[in-house]
Amino acid sequence: MYRPAAMKLLVVVCAVVALSVAGSAGAAKSSCKLLVPGTSLACVSVGMTQAQVHSVAGAPRSTSKVTGCCGQILSFVYPHFTVSFMGGHVRWVYSTSRVYRTASGVGIGSTKAQLLAGVRGARCGVFGLAKTFCIAGKALDDPKQTLFALRNGRVVLERLGFQPE
Numbered sequence: 630m631y632r633p634a635a636m637k638l639l640v641v642v643c644a645v646v647a648l649s650v651a652g653s654a655g656a657a658k659s660s661c662k663l664l665v666p667g668t669s670l671a672c673v674s675v676g677m678t679q680a681q682v683h684s685v686a687g688a689p690r691s692t693s694k695v696t697g698c699c700g701q702i703l704s705f706v707y708p709h710f711t712v713s714f715m716g717g718h719v720r721w722v723y724s725t726s727r728v729y730r731t732a733s734g735v736g737i738g739s740t741k742a743q744l745l746a747g748v749r750g751a752r753c754g755v756f757g758l759a760k761t762f763c764i765a766g767k768a769l770d771d772p773k774q775t776l777f778a779l780r781n782g783r784v785v786l787e788r789l790g791f792q793p794e
Contacts, residue, residue, distance in 0.1 A: 661685060664729045664736060664787055666748055666765040666775035670722045671710045671729055675773050675790040677719045679705075682712055713790075720772075721790030729787065735777075739784045744777055751777070 661672035668674060672685040682705060689705035689712075696702070703714045709726035712719055730736035733747035744763050745751055753763040763784075766774025770791055778786035 662728050662730070664724075664731050664775070664789070666731065666751075666789070667771075667773045668789075670724060670775075670787065670789040671707070673710075673712055673719060673722045673789075675719050675721065678717060679703075679714060682719060686712070719790065721788055723786060723788035725786050735784070736787065737784050741779055741782050741784075744779075744784060748775070748777075753779075 663672070664670050673682055677685075686705075686707055689707055691706045693704045693706065694701060695704075700715055702720075705712045705714075709728045710722060710724040712722045714720060725737060727737045731747060735744050735747040739747070741753060741763065745753065748763075748765050751763045751765040753761070761779040763777040763779065764774055765777075772791045773789065774791055776786075776788045777784045778788075
């Protein structure tokens with residue numbers, strides 16, 4: 630038996646539930662705007678699986694696969710950051726967006742002085758092809774190092790994890 634009033638109520642309840650779920654998913658993602666050197670960027674940590682990344686970041690905008698020096702690399706591209714996997718686990722995550730900052734406010738656009746004052750254990754120098762970097766981590770090959778690339782004395786890229794160059 631068809632009941633218009635019951636059907637309208639069901640539609641309203643479904644709409645409220647859908648908005649509630651969408652709102653809570655958005656809230657979870659918006660709280661992930663922190664860069665924790667040596668730990669996480671956008672709530673993604675080195676070693677996470679693809680399913681774990683999906684659970685904290687949602688579905689990526691796009692994906693890509695390339696073969697690098699050390700094997701196949703799968704990348705999940707999100708609006709403000711990219712996550713790269715090797716062997717099914719996060720190997721590095723990076724961003725060039727001003728969205729992700731440390732608790733002390735260091736991020737894209739910060740000066741070298743702000744970076745050194747705000748990121749414990751950061752050390753700077755010229756590595757490789759005369760590019761200027763600052764690194765926070767135990768060693769250059771630390772799998773959870775955090776690298777900050779500088780251009781004209783300001784941070785232009787932040788990357789968590791070791792990426793074979």
